[in-house]
Amino acid sequence: MTQIKVEDIIQRIEQFAPSYLAEDWDPIGLSFGTSDKVVNKLMIALDVDADTIQEAQELGIDLIFTHHPAIFKSLKTLNTENPRRNEYINLIKSDIAVFSAHTNIDAADYGMSDWLADAMELPKGREIISPSYQEGYKKLVVYVPERDVEEVRRALHNAGAGEVGDYQDVSYSIKGQGRFTPQKGADPAVGKIGKEEIVNEVRIEVMFPSQLTTNVITAVQTAHPYEEPVYDLYTLENEKKVYGYGRIADYEATTEEMIGKIISKFDLAGLKYASKDPKKLHKKIAVFGGAGADYYLEAKQKGATLFITGDVSYHNAQDMLRDGIDVIDAGHYIESVFVSEMSQVINKWKKEESWDLDIFPTKKQKDVFKFS
Ligand SMILES: [Zn+2]
Structure with a gap:
Protein backbone atom coordinates (compact mmCIF):
# COMPACT_ATOMS: atom_id res chain seq x y z
CA MET A 1 0.00 0.00 0.00
CA THR A 2 1.25 3.45 -0.92
CA GLN A 3 0.81 6.41 1.38
CA ILE A 4 -0.45 9.37 -0.62
CA LYS A 5 -0.56 13.13 -0.30
CA VAL A 6 -3.08 15.73 -1.35
CA GLU A 7 -0.93 16.46 -4.43
CA ASP A 8 -1.11 12.83 -5.62
CA ILE A 9 -4.90 12.94 -5.74
CA ILE A 10 -4.81 16.38 -7.37
CA GLN A 11 -2.46 15.06 -10.06
CA ARG A 12 -4.92 12.29 -11.02
CA ILE A 13 -7.89 14.66 -10.95
CA GLU A 14 -5.92 16.99 -13.22
CA GLN A 15 -5.66 14.19 -15.80
CA PHE A 16 -9.36 13.40 -15.50
CA ALA A 17 -10.65 17.00 -15.58
CA PRO A 18 -7.75 19.34 -16.44
CA SER A 19 -7.89 22.73 -14.70
CA TYR A 20 -7.51 24.52 -18.06
CA LEU A 21 -11.06 23.37 -18.86
CA ALA A 22 -12.39 25.54 -16.01
CA GLU A 23 -13.82 29.01 -16.57
CA ASP A 24 -11.65 31.98 -15.53
CA TRP A 25 -14.16 33.07 -12.87
CA ASP A 26 -14.23 29.63 -11.29
CA PRO A 27 -12.11 29.39 -8.08
CA ILE A 28 -11.30 25.67 -8.46
CA GLY A 29 -8.34 23.94 -6.86
CA LEU A 30 -7.01 23.66 -3.34
CA SER A 31 -8.88 26.20 -1.19
CA PHE A 32 -7.78 24.87 2.23
CA GLY A 33 -4.74 22.92 3.37
CA THR A 34 -1.35 22.08 1.92
CA SER A 35 -0.55 19.91 -1.05
CA ASP A 36 2.07 17.80 0.75
CA LYS A 37 -0.33 16.78 3.51
CA VAL A 38 -0.72 12.99 3.87
CA VAL A 39 -4.25 11.77 3.08
CA ASN A 40 -5.58 8.64 4.78
CA LYS A 41 -9.23 9.57 4.66
CA LEU A 42 -10.90 11.32 1.74
CA MET A 43 -14.47 12.58 1.77
CA ILE A 44 -16.41 13.39 -1.39
CA ALA A 45 -19.26 15.92 -1.30
CA LEU A 46 -21.12 18.27 -3.63
CA ASP A 47 -20.46 21.25 -1.32
CA VAL A 48 -18.63 22.17 1.84
CA ASP A 49 -21.25 23.21 4.39
CA ALA A 50 -21.80 22.93 8.16
CA ASP A 51 -23.14 19.35 7.78
CA THR A 52 -20.27 18.04 5.67
CA ILE A 53 -17.68 19.76 7.90
CA GLN A 54 -19.17 18.15 11.00
CA GLU A 55 -19.26 14.77 9.24
CA ALA A 56 -15.63 15.23 8.20
CA GLN A 57 -14.58 16.14 11.74
CA GLU A 58 -16.33 13.06 13.16
CA LEU A 59 -14.68 10.78 10.62
CA GLY A 60 -11.21 12.34 10.95
CA ILE A 61 -11.14 13.30 7.26
CA ASP A 62 -7.88 14.73 5.83
CA LEU A 63 -9.22 16.01 2.51
CA ILE A 64 -12.70 16.89 1.24
CA PHE A 65 -13.09 16.80 -2.54
CA THR A 66 -16.06 18.87 -3.67
CA HIS A 67 -17.68 19.90 -6.93
CA HIS A 68 -18.60 23.44 -5.89
CA PRO A 69 -15.58 25.50 -4.75
CA ALA A 70 -15.52 26.23 -1.00
CA ILE A 71 -14.67 29.94 -1.32
CA PHE A 72 -16.72 31.64 -4.03
CA LYS A 73 -16.86 35.20 -2.72
CA SER A 74 -13.73 37.11 -1.76
CA LEU A 75 -13.06 37.36 1.99
CA LYS A 76 -12.57 40.66 3.79
CA THR A 77 -12.68 39.27 7.33
CA LEU A 78 -12.21 35.84 8.87
CA ASN A 79 -13.98 35.92 12.20
CA THR A 80 -16.52 33.62 13.82
CA GLU A 81 -19.36 36.13 13.62
CA ASN A 82 -20.38 35.15 10.10
CA PRO A 83 -21.65 31.55 9.78
CA ARG A 84 -19.90 30.91 6.46
CA ARG A 85 -16.58 32.33 7.73
CA ASN A 86 -17.02 30.24 10.86
CA GLU A 87 -17.15 27.13 8.66
CA TYR A 88 -13.82 28.18 7.14
CA ILE A 89 -12.31 28.65 10.61
CA ASN A 90 -13.56 25.17 11.56
CA LEU A 91 -11.87 23.66 8.51
CA ILE A 92 -8.57 25.32 9.35
CA LYS A 93 -8.75 24.38 13.04
CA SER A 94 -9.50 20.76 12.13
CA ASP A 95 -6.68 20.71 9.57
CA ILE A 96 -9.05 19.56 6.83
CA ALA A 97 -7.91 20.29 3.26
CA VAL A 98 -10.50 21.11 0.59
CA PHE A 99 -10.02 20.64 -3.14
CA SER A 100 -12.64 21.39 -5.79
CA ALA A 101 -13.14 20.65 -9.47
CA HIS A 102 -16.14 22.48 -10.87
CA THR A 103 -16.54 23.74 -14.44
CA ASN A 104 -13.59 21.51 -15.41
CA ILE A 105 -15.64 18.50 -14.24
CA ASP A 106 -18.72 19.88 -16.04
CA ALA A 107 -16.81 20.09 -19.33
CA ALA A 108 -14.70 16.93 -19.01
CA SER A 132 -16.03 25.72 -24.18
CA TYR A 133 -12.58 24.50 -25.16
CA GLN A 134 -10.85 23.08 -28.22
CA GLU A 135 -7.65 21.20 -28.00
CA GLY A 136 -5.17 20.16 -30.69
CA TYR A 137 -3.04 17.04 -30.59
CA LYS A 138 0.66 16.27 -30.76
CA LYS A 139 2.51 13.08 -31.55
CA LEU A 140 5.69 11.89 -29.90
CA VAL A 141 7.95 9.38 -31.63
CA VAL A 142 10.68 7.99 -29.41
CA TYR A 143 13.38 5.36 -30.00
CA VAL A 144 13.90 3.01 -27.03
CA PRO A 145 16.21 0.02 -26.50
CA GLU A 146 14.12 -3.17 -26.63
CA ARG A 147 14.54 -4.07 -22.95
CA ASP A 148 13.17 -0.70 -21.78
CA VAL A 149 10.15 -0.51 -24.08
CA GLU A 150 7.50 -1.46 -21.54
CA GLU A 151 8.79 0.95 -18.91
CA VAL A 152 8.86 3.90 -21.33
CA ARG A 153 5.45 3.01 -22.73
CA ARG A 154 3.99 2.85 -19.21
CA ALA A 155 5.52 6.24 -18.34
CA LEU A 156 3.99 7.76 -21.48
CA HIS A 157 0.54 6.40 -20.67
CA ASN A 158 0.79 7.50 -17.03
CA ALA A 159 1.54 11.00 -18.30
CA GLY A 160 -1.77 10.89 -20.18
CA ALA A 161 -0.51 9.98 -23.68
CA GLY A 162 -2.38 7.48 -25.86
CA GLU A 163 -5.99 8.27 -25.05
CA VAL A 164 -8.03 8.15 -28.25
CA GLY A 165 -11.81 8.39 -27.89
CA ASP A 166 -12.94 5.53 -25.69
CA TYR A 167 -9.56 3.79 -25.93
CA GLN A 168 -6.68 4.04 -23.48
CA ASP A 169 -3.00 3.10 -23.75
CA VAL A 170 -3.00 3.48 -27.54
CA SER A 171 0.47 3.34 -29.13
CA TYR A 172 2.25 1.99 -32.20
CA SER A 173 5.63 0.24 -32.24
CA ILE A 174 8.06 -1.01 -34.86
CA LYS A 175 11.48 -2.59 -34.40
CA GLY A 176 14.68 -1.21 -35.87
CA GLN A 177 18.30 -0.46 -35.13
CA GLY A 178 19.67 2.64 -33.48
CA ARG A 179 23.30 3.69 -34.17
CA PHE A 180 25.50 6.09 -32.29
CA THR A 181 29.13 6.74 -31.34
CA PRO A 182 29.55 8.16 -27.82
CA GLN A 183 32.01 11.06 -27.74
CA LYS A 184 34.39 12.20 -25.02
CA GLY A 185 32.41 13.55 -22.06
CA ALA A 186 29.45 11.23 -22.66
CA ASP A 187 28.29 8.72 -20.04
CA PRO A 188 26.49 6.18 -22.25
CA ALA A 189 23.97 3.70 -20.81
CA VAL A 190 24.99 1.38 -23.66
CA GLY A 191 28.36 1.31 -25.54
CA LYS A 192 31.85 2.77 -25.12
CA ILE A 193 33.46 6.13 -25.92
CA GLY A 194 34.67 6.36 -29.53
CA LYS A 195 33.12 3.04 -30.61
CA GLU A 196 30.12 2.84 -32.92
CA GLU A 197 27.27 1.06 -31.23
CA ILE A 198 24.30 -0.68 -32.87
CA VAL A 199 21.35 -1.34 -30.58
CA ASN A 200 18.05 -3.12 -31.21
CA GLU A 201 15.54 -0.41 -30.59
CA VAL A 202 11.80 0.07 -30.83
CA ARG A 203 10.16 3.15 -32.28
CA ILE A 204 7.13 4.04 -30.15
CA GLU A 205 4.51 6.50 -31.40
CA VAL A 206 1.87 8.06 -29.16
CA MET A 207 -0.68 10.81 -29.55
CA PHE A 208 -1.71 13.22 -26.78
CA PRO A 209 -3.47 16.55 -26.22
CA SER A 210 -1.09 19.51 -26.71
CA GLN A 211 -1.56 20.67 -23.12
CA LEU A 212 0.22 17.53 -21.91
CA THR A 213 3.41 18.19 -23.90
CA THR A 214 5.61 19.10 -20.91
CA ASN A 215 4.30 16.13 -18.87
CA VAL A 216 4.89 13.71 -21.71
CA ILE A 217 8.41 14.95 -22.53
CA THR A 218 9.37 14.89 -18.85
CA ALA A 219 7.99 11.35 -18.53
CA VAL A 220 9.97 10.08 -21.51
CA GLN A 221 13.19 11.77 -20.35
CA THR A 222 12.80 10.25 -16.87
CA ALA A 223 11.92 6.72 -17.99
CA HIS A 224 14.30 6.47 -20.96
CA PRO A 225 17.66 4.83 -20.09
CA TYR A 226 19.75 6.92 -22.52
CA GLU A 227 21.65 10.05 -21.52
CA GLU A 228 20.29 11.74 -24.65
CA PRO A 229 16.98 10.12 -25.63
CA VAL A 230 16.13 10.78 -29.29
CA TYR A 231 12.55 11.80 -29.91
CA ASP A 232 10.52 13.71 -32.51
CA LEU A 233 7.59 15.89 -31.55
CA TYR A 234 4.93 16.63 -34.20
CA THR A 235 1.99 19.01 -34.17
CA LEU A 236 -0.96 17.17 -35.74
CA GLU A 237 -3.55 18.60 -38.11
CA ASN A 238 -6.17 16.12 -36.83
CA GLU A 239 -9.58 17.48 -35.95
CA LYS A 240 -9.44 19.18 -32.57
CA LYS A 241 -11.05 17.67 -29.53
CA VAL A 242 -13.98 19.70 -28.24
CA TYR A 243 -14.97 19.97 -24.59
CA GLY A 331 -33.05 21.07 -9.09
CA HIS A 332 -29.37 21.91 -8.78
CA TYR A 333 -28.98 19.07 -6.32
CA ILE A 334 -29.13 16.36 -8.98
CA GLU A 335 -25.46 17.27 -9.37
CA SER A 336 -24.94 15.20 -6.22
CA VAL A 337 -24.27 12.34 -8.71
CA PHE A 338 -20.78 13.83 -8.29
CA VAL A 339 -20.51 12.00 -4.95
CA SER A 340 -21.21 8.47 -6.19
CA GLU A 341 -19.52 8.86 -9.60
CA MET A 342 -16.34 10.49 -8.27
CA SER A 343 -16.15 7.91 -5.46
CA GLN A 344 -16.13 5.17 -8.09
CA VAL A 345 -13.49 6.93 -10.19
CA ILE A 346 -11.17 7.51 -7.21
CA ASN A 347 -11.74 3.96 -6.01
CA LYS A 348 -10.49 2.77 -9.40
CA TRP A 349 -7.34 4.93 -9.06
CA LYS A 350 -6.89 3.59 -5.53
CA LYS A 351 -6.88 0.00 -6.84
CA GLU A 352 -4.61 0.78 -9.81
CA GLU A 353 -2.01 2.52 -7.64
CA SER A 354 -2.48 0.57 -4.38
CA TRP A 355 -3.26 3.76 -2.48
CA ASP A 356 -3.59 3.44 1.28
CA LEU A 357 -6.80 5.46 1.27
CA ASP A 358 -10.28 5.24 2.77
CA ILE A 359 -12.96 6.92 0.66
CA PHE A 360 -16.08 8.33 2.33
CA PRO A 361 -18.91 9.53 0.10
CA THR A 362 -20.78 12.08 2.27
CA LYS A 363 -23.86 10.69 3.99
CA LYS A 364 -25.01 13.90 5.62
CA GLN A 365 -25.27 16.24 2.66
CA LYS A 366 -28.80 16.89 1.50
CA ASP A 367 -30.70 19.20 -0.79
CA VAL A 368 -31.47 22.60 0.76
CA PHE A 369 -34.95 22.51 -0.83
CA LYS A 370 -37.87 20.48 0.44
CA PHE A 371 -41.34 19.93 -1.01
CA SER A 372 -44.54 20.24 0.97
ZN1 LIG B 1 -23.48 23.20 -9.67
Whole structure:
Protein backbone atom coordinates (compact mmCIF):
# COMPACT_ATOMS: atom_id res chain seq x y z
CA MET A 1 0.00 0.00 0.00
CA THR A 2 1.25 3.45 -0.92
CA GLN A 3 0.81 6.41 1.38
CA ILE A 4 -0.45 9.37 -0.62
CA LYS A 5 -0.56 13.13 -0.30
CA VAL A 6 -3.08 15.73 -1.35
CA GLU A 7 -0.93 16.46 -4.43
CA ASP A 8 -1.11 12.83 -5.62
CA ILE A 9 -4.90 12.94 -5.74
CA ILE A 10 -4.81 16.38 -7.37
CA GLN A 11 -2.46 15.06 -10.06
CA ARG A 12 -4.92 12.29 -11.02
CA ILE A 13 -7.89 14.66 -10.95
CA GLU A 14 -5.92 16.99 -13.22
CA GLN A 15 -5.66 14.19 -15.80
CA PHE A 16 -9.36 13.40 -15.50
CA ALA A 17 -10.65 17.00 -15.58
CA PRO A 18 -7.75 19.34 -16.44
CA SER A 19 -7.89 22.73 -14.70
CA TYR A 20 -7.51 24.52 -18.06
CA LEU A 21 -11.06 23.37 -18.86
CA ALA A 22 -12.39 25.54 -16.01
CA GLU A 23 -13.82 29.01 -16.57
CA ASP A 24 -11.65 31.98 -15.53
CA TRP A 25 -14.16 33.07 -12.87
CA ASP A 26 -14.23 29.63 -11.29
CA PRO A 27 -12.11 29.39 -8.08
CA ILE A 28 -11.30 25.67 -8.46
CA GLY A 29 -8.34 23.94 -6.86
CA LEU A 30 -7.01 23.66 -3.34
CA SER A 31 -8.88 26.20 -1.19
CA PHE A 32 -7.78 24.87 2.23
CA GLY A 33 -4.74 22.92 3.37
CA THR A 34 -1.35 22.08 1.92
CA SER A 35 -0.55 19.91 -1.05
CA ASP A 36 2.07 17.80 0.75
CA LYS A 37 -0.33 16.78 3.51
CA VAL A 38 -0.72 12.99 3.87
CA VAL A 39 -4.25 11.77 3.08
CA ASN A 40 -5.58 8.64 4.78
CA LYS A 41 -9.23 9.57 4.66
CA LEU A 42 -10.90 11.32 1.74
CA MET A 43 -14.47 12.58 1.77
CA ILE A 44 -16.41 13.39 -1.39
CA ALA A 45 -19.26 15.92 -1.30
CA LEU A 46 -21.12 18.27 -3.63
CA ASP A 47 -20.46 21.25 -1.32
CA VAL A 48 -18.63 22.17 1.84
CA ASP A 49 -21.25 23.21 4.39
CA ALA A 50 -21.80 22.93 8.16
CA ASP A 51 -23.14 19.35 7.78
CA THR A 52 -20.27 18.04 5.67
CA ILE A 53 -17.68 19.76 7.90
CA GLN A 54 -19.17 18.15 11.00
CA GLU A 55 -19.26 14.77 9.24
CA ALA A 56 -15.63 15.23 8.20
CA GLN A 57 -14.58 16.14 11.74
CA GLU A 58 -16.33 13.06 13.16
CA LEU A 59 -14.68 10.78 10.62
CA GLY A 60 -11.21 12.34 10.95
CA ILE A 61 -11.14 13.30 7.26
CA ASP A 62 -7.88 14.73 5.83
CA LEU A 63 -9.22 16.01 2.51
CA ILE A 64 -12.70 16.89 1.24
CA PHE A 65 -13.09 16.80 -2.54
CA THR A 66 -16.06 18.87 -3.67
CA HIS A 67 -17.68 19.90 -6.93
CA HIS A 68 -18.60 23.44 -5.89
CA PRO A 69 -15.58 25.50 -4.75
CA ALA A 70 -15.52 26.23 -1.00
CA ILE A 71 -14.67 29.94 -1.32
CA PHE A 72 -16.72 31.64 -4.03
CA LYS A 73 -16.86 35.20 -2.72
CA SER A 74 -13.73 37.11 -1.76
CA LEU A 75 -13.06 37.36 1.99
CA LYS A 76 -12.57 40.66 3.79
CA THR A 77 -12.68 39.27 7.33
CA LEU A 78 -12.21 35.84 8.87
CA ASN A 79 -13.98 35.92 12.20
CA THR A 80 -16.52 33.62 13.82
CA GLU A 81 -19.36 36.13 13.62
CA ASN A 82 -20.38 35.15 10.10
CA PRO A 83 -21.65 31.55 9.78
CA ARG A 84 -19.90 30.91 6.46
CA ARG A 85 -16.58 32.33 7.73
CA ASN A 86 -17.02 30.24 10.86
CA GLU A 87 -17.15 27.13 8.66
CA TYR A 88 -13.82 28.18 7.14
CA ILE A 89 -12.31 28.65 10.61
CA ASN A 90 -13.56 25.17 11.56
CA LEU A 91 -11.87 23.66 8.51
CA ILE A 92 -8.57 25.32 9.35
CA LYS A 93 -8.75 24.38 13.04
CA SER A 94 -9.50 20.76 12.13
CA ASP A 95 -6.68 20.71 9.57
CA ILE A 96 -9.05 19.56 6.83
CA ALA A 97 -7.91 20.29 3.26
CA VAL A 98 -10.50 21.11 0.59
CA PHE A 99 -10.02 20.64 -3.14
CA SER A 100 -12.64 21.39 -5.79
CA ALA A 101 -13.14 20.65 -9.47
CA HIS A 102 -16.14 22.48 -10.87
CA THR A 103 -16.54 23.74 -14.44
CA ASN A 104 -13.59 21.51 -15.41
CA ILE A 105 -15.64 18.50 -14.24
CA ASP A 106 -18.72 19.88 -16.04
CA ALA A 107 -16.81 20.09 -19.33
CA ALA A 108 -14.70 16.93 -19.01
CA ASP A 109 -15.42 13.76 -20.96
CA TYR A 110 -17.46 11.46 -18.72
CA GLY A 111 -17.69 14.22 -16.12
CA MET A 112 -20.81 15.91 -14.77
CA SER A 113 -22.60 16.43 -18.11
CA ASP A 114 -22.22 12.77 -19.09
CA TRP A 115 -23.03 11.50 -15.58
CA LEU A 116 -26.36 13.33 -15.72
CA ALA A 117 -27.03 12.16 -19.27
CA ASP A 118 -26.22 8.58 -18.17
CA ALA A 119 -28.61 8.85 -15.23
CA MET A 120 -31.35 10.01 -17.60
CA GLU A 121 -30.48 7.12 -19.94
CA LEU A 122 -29.68 9.37 -22.89
CA PRO A 123 -27.78 7.20 -25.37
CA LYS A 124 -24.05 7.66 -26.02
CA GLY A 125 -22.82 9.60 -29.05
CA ARG A 126 -24.16 12.77 -27.45
CA GLU A 127 -23.55 16.24 -28.76
CA ILE A 128 -22.16 19.02 -26.54
CA ILE A 129 -24.64 21.90 -26.05
CA SER A 130 -22.10 24.65 -25.39
CA PRO A 131 -18.50 23.98 -26.48
CA SER A 132 -16.03 25.72 -24.18
CA TYR A 133 -12.58 24.50 -25.16
CA GLN A 134 -10.85 23.08 -28.22
CA GLU A 135 -7.65 21.20 -28.00
CA GLY A 136 -5.17 20.16 -30.69
CA TYR A 137 -3.04 17.04 -30.59
CA LYS A 138 0.66 16.27 -30.76
CA LYS A 139 2.51 13.08 -31.55
CA LEU A 140 5.69 11.89 -29.90
CA VAL A 141 7.95 9.38 -31.63
CA VAL A 142 10.68 7.99 -29.41
CA TYR A 143 13.38 5.36 -30.00
CA VAL A 144 13.90 3.01 -27.03
CA PRO A 145 16.21 0.02 -26.50
CA GLU A 146 14.12 -3.17 -26.63
CA ARG A 147 14.54 -4.07 -22.95
CA ASP A 148 13.17 -0.70 -21.78
CA VAL A 149 10.15 -0.51 -24.08
CA GLU A 150 7.50 -1.46 -21.54
CA GLU A 151 8.79 0.95 -18.91
CA VAL A 152 8.86 3.90 -21.33
CA ARG A 153 5.45 3.01 -22.73
CA ARG A 154 3.99 2.85 -19.21
CA ALA A 155 5.52 6.24 -18.34
CA LEU A 156 3.99 7.76 -21.48
CA HIS A 157 0.54 6.40 -20.67
CA ASN A 158 0.79 7.50 -17.03
CA ALA A 159 1.54 11.00 -18.30
CA GLY A 160 -1.77 10.89 -20.18
CA ALA A 161 -0.51 9.98 -23.68
CA GLY A 162 -2.38 7.48 -25.86
CA GLU A 163 -5.99 8.27 -25.05
CA VAL A 164 -8.03 8.15 -28.25
CA GLY A 165 -11.81 8.39 -27.89
CA ASP A 166 -12.94 5.53 -25.69
CA TYR A 167 -9.56 3.79 -25.93
CA GLN A 168 -6.68 4.04 -23.48
CA ASP A 169 -3.00 3.10 -23.75
CA VAL A 170 -3.00 3.48 -27.54
CA SER A 171 0.47 3.34 -29.13
CA TYR A 172 2.25 1.99 -32.20
CA SER A 173 5.63 0.24 -32.24
CA ILE A 174 8.06 -1.01 -34.86
CA LYS A 175 11.48 -2.59 -34.40
CA GLY A 176 14.68 -1.21 -35.87
CA GLN A 177 18.30 -0.46 -35.13
CA GLY A 178 19.67 2.64 -33.48
CA ARG A 179 23.30 3.69 -34.17
CA PHE A 180 25.50 6.09 -32.29
CA THR A 181 29.13 6.74 -31.34
CA PRO A 182 29.55 8.16 -27.82
CA GLN A 183 32.01 11.06 -27.74
CA LYS A 184 34.39 12.20 -25.02
CA GLY A 185 32.41 13.55 -22.06
CA ALA A 186 29.45 11.23 -22.66
CA ASP A 187 28.29 8.72 -20.04
CA PRO A 188 26.49 6.18 -22.25
CA ALA A 189 23.97 3.70 -20.81
CA VAL A 190 24.99 1.38 -23.66
CA GLY A 191 28.36 1.31 -25.54
CA LYS A 192 31.85 2.77 -25.12
CA ILE A 193 33.46 6.13 -25.92
CA GLY A 194 34.67 6.36 -29.53
CA LYS A 195 33.12 3.04 -30.61
CA GLU A 196 30.12 2.84 -32.92
CA GLU A 197 27.27 1.06 -31.23
CA ILE A 198 24.30 -0.68 -32.87
CA VAL A 199 21.35 -1.34 -30.58
CA ASN A 200 18.05 -3.12 -31.21
CA GLU A 201 15.54 -0.41 -30.59
CA VAL A 202 11.80 0.07 -30.83
CA ARG A 203 10.16 3.15 -32.28
CA ILE A 204 7.13 4.04 -30.15
CA GLU A 205 4.51 6.50 -31.40
CA VAL A 206 1.87 8.06 -29.16
CA MET A 207 -0.68 10.81 -29.55
CA PHE A 208 -1.71 13.22 -26.78
CA PRO A 209 -3.47 16.55 -26.22
CA SER A 210 -1.09 19.51 -26.71
CA GLN A 211 -1.56 20.67 -23.12
CA LEU A 212 0.22 17.53 -21.91
CA THR A 213 3.41 18.19 -23.90
CA THR A 214 5.61 19.10 -20.91
CA ASN A 215 4.30 16.13 -18.87
CA VAL A 216 4.89 13.71 -21.71
CA ILE A 217 8.41 14.95 -22.53
CA THR A 218 9.37 14.89 -18.85
CA ALA A 219 7.99 11.35 -18.53
CA VAL A 220 9.97 10.08 -21.51
CA GLN A 221 13.19 11.77 -20.35
CA THR A 222 12.80 10.25 -16.87
CA ALA A 223 11.92 6.72 -17.99
CA HIS A 224 14.30 6.47 -20.96
CA PRO A 225 17.66 4.83 -20.09
CA TYR A 226 19.75 6.92 -22.52
CA GLU A 227 21.65 10.05 -21.52
CA GLU A 228 20.29 11.74 -24.65
CA PRO A 229 16.98 10.12 -25.63
CA VAL A 230 16.13 10.78 -29.29
CA TYR A 231 12.55 11.80 -29.91
CA ASP A 232 10.52 13.71 -32.51
CA LEU A 233 7.59 15.89 -31.55
CA TYR A 234 4.93 16.63 -34.20
CA THR A 235 1.99 19.01 -34.17
CA LEU A 236 -0.96 17.17 -35.74
CA GLU A 237 -3.55 18.60 -38.11
CA ASN A 238 -6.17 16.12 -36.83
CA GLU A 239 -9.58 17.48 -35.95
CA LYS A 240 -9.44 19.18 -32.57
CA LYS A 241 -11.05 17.67 -29.53
CA VAL A 242 -13.98 19.70 -28.24
CA TYR A 243 -14.97 19.97 -24.59
CA GLY A 244 -18.04 21.69 -23.24
CA TYR A 245 -21.17 21.86 -21.16
CA GLY A 246 -24.47 20.04 -21.42
CA ARG A 247 -25.37 17.09 -23.65
CA ILE A 248 -28.00 16.45 -26.32
CA ALA A 249 -29.01 13.05 -27.60
CA ASP A 250 -31.54 11.45 -29.93
CA TYR A 251 -34.03 10.00 -27.49
CA GLU A 252 -37.75 9.53 -27.81
CA ALA A 253 -39.73 10.31 -24.68
CA THR A 254 -42.47 12.63 -23.50
CA THR A 255 -41.93 15.32 -20.86
CA GLU A 256 -44.12 13.26 -18.54
CA GLU A 257 -42.01 10.13 -19.04
CA MET A 258 -38.78 12.04 -18.40
CA ILE A 259 -40.24 13.53 -15.21
CA GLY A 260 -41.07 10.03 -13.93
CA LYS A 261 -37.60 8.77 -14.85
CA ILE A 262 -35.80 11.69 -13.14
CA ILE A 263 -37.87 11.45 -9.97
CA SER A 264 -37.12 7.76 -9.62
CA LYS A 265 -33.43 7.95 -10.68
CA PHE A 266 -32.58 10.79 -8.31
CA ASP A 267 -35.10 9.81 -5.63
CA LEU A 268 -36.68 13.28 -5.69
CA ALA A 269 -39.66 14.36 -3.61
CA GLY A 270 -40.75 16.52 -6.55
CA LEU A 271 -39.65 18.83 -9.32
CA LYS A 272 -40.85 21.81 -11.38
CA TYR A 273 -41.61 21.70 -15.06
CA ALA A 274 -43.18 23.87 -17.73
CA SER A 275 -44.88 22.35 -20.73
CA LYS A 276 -47.81 23.12 -22.97
CA ASP A 277 -48.31 19.42 -23.62
CA PRO A 278 -46.49 17.01 -21.26
CA LYS A 279 -47.59 14.09 -23.48
CA LYS A 280 -45.82 15.44 -26.57
CA LEU A 281 -43.12 13.09 -27.84
CA HIS A 282 -39.64 14.61 -28.02
CA LYS A 283 -37.00 13.26 -30.38
CA LYS A 284 -34.01 15.15 -29.04
CA ILE A 285 -33.52 15.82 -25.36
CA ALA A 286 -30.96 18.12 -23.71
CA VAL A 287 -29.55 17.99 -20.21
CA PHE A 288 -27.44 20.70 -18.61
CA GLY A 289 -26.05 20.42 -15.04
CA GLY A 290 -26.36 23.22 -12.50
CA ALA A 291 -28.19 26.37 -13.58
CA GLY A 292 -28.29 25.99 -17.37
CA ALA A 293 -31.26 28.16 -18.38
CA ASP A 294 -29.01 30.61 -20.27
CA TYR A 295 -28.04 27.84 -22.68
CA TYR A 296 -31.49 26.65 -23.79
CA LEU A 297 -31.30 28.46 -27.15
CA GLU A 298 -28.06 26.63 -28.01
CA ALA A 299 -29.88 23.38 -27.20
CA LYS A 300 -32.85 24.46 -29.34
CA GLN A 301 -30.54 25.27 -32.26
CA LYS A 302 -29.18 21.73 -32.07
CA GLY A 303 -32.72 20.35 -32.28
CA ALA A 304 -33.72 19.73 -28.66
CA THR A 305 -37.36 20.30 -27.69
CA LEU A 306 -36.97 19.32 -24.02
CA PHE A 307 -34.38 21.02 -21.80
CA ILE A 308 -33.54 19.53 -18.40
CA THR A 309 -31.55 21.65 -15.94
CA GLY A 310 -31.74 23.26 -12.48
CA ASP A 311 -32.46 26.68 -10.94
CA VAL A 312 -34.93 27.76 -13.65
CA SER A 313 -36.65 31.08 -12.90
CA TYR A 314 -40.24 32.07 -13.74
CA HIS A 315 -39.06 34.26 -16.62
CA ASN A 316 -36.63 31.62 -17.89
CA ALA A 317 -39.54 29.17 -18.13
CA GLN A 318 -41.76 31.73 -19.88
CA ASP A 319 -39.06 32.36 -22.48
CA MET A 320 -38.53 28.65 -23.07
CA LEU A 321 -42.24 27.99 -23.59
CA ARG A 322 -42.41 30.92 -26.04
CA ASP A 323 -39.55 29.32 -27.96
CA GLY A 324 -41.37 25.99 -28.07
CA ILE A 325 -39.12 24.27 -25.53
CA ASP A 326 -40.40 22.21 -22.62
CA VAL A 327 -38.31 22.55 -19.48
CA ILE A 328 -37.82 20.31 -16.48
CA ASP A 329 -36.17 21.92 -13.45
CA ALA A 330 -34.88 18.87 -11.62
CA GLY A 331 -33.05 21.07 -9.09
CA HIS A 332 -29.37 21.91 -8.78
CA TYR A 333 -28.98 19.07 -6.32
CA ILE A 334 -29.13 16.36 -8.98
CA GLU A 335 -25.46 17.27 -9.37
CA SER A 336 -24.94 15.20 -6.22
CA VAL A 337 -24.27 12.34 -8.71
CA PHE A 338 -20.78 13.83 -8.29
CA VAL A 339 -20.51 12.00 -4.95
CA SER A 340 -21.21 8.47 -6.19
CA GLU A 341 -19.52 8.86 -9.60
CA MET A 342 -16.34 10.49 -8.27
CA SER A 343 -16.15 7.91 -5.46
CA GLN A 344 -16.13 5.17 -8.09
CA VAL A 345 -13.49 6.93 -10.19
CA ILE A 346 -11.17 7.51 -7.21
CA ASN A 347 -11.74 3.96 -6.01
CA LYS A 348 -10.49 2.77 -9.40
CA TRP A 349 -7.34 4.93 -9.06
CA LYS A 350 -6.89 3.59 -5.53
CA LYS A 351 -6.88 0.00 -6.84
CA GLU A 352 -4.61 0.78 -9.81
CA GLU A 353 -2.01 2.52 -7.64
CA SER A 354 -2.48 0.57 -4.38
CA TRP A 355 -3.26 3.76 -2.48
CA ASP A 356 -3.59 3.44 1.28
CA LEU A 357 -6.80 5.46 1.27
CA ASP A 358 -10.28 5.24 2.77
CA ILE A 359 -12.96 6.92 0.66
CA PHE A 360 -16.08 8.33 2.33
CA PRO A 361 -18.91 9.53 0.10
CA THR A 362 -20.78 12.08 2.27
CA LYS A 363 -23.86 10.69 3.99
CA LYS A 364 -25.01 13.90 5.62
CA GLN A 365 -25.27 16.24 2.66
CA LYS A 366 -28.80 16.89 1.50
CA ASP A 367 -30.70 19.20 -0.79
CA VAL A 368 -31.47 22.60 0.76
CA PHE A 369 -34.95 22.51 -0.83
CA LYS A 370 -37.87 20.48 0.44
CA PHE A 371 -41.34 19.93 -1.01
CA SER A 372 -44.54 20.24 0.97
ZN1 LIG B 1 -23.48 23.20 -9.67
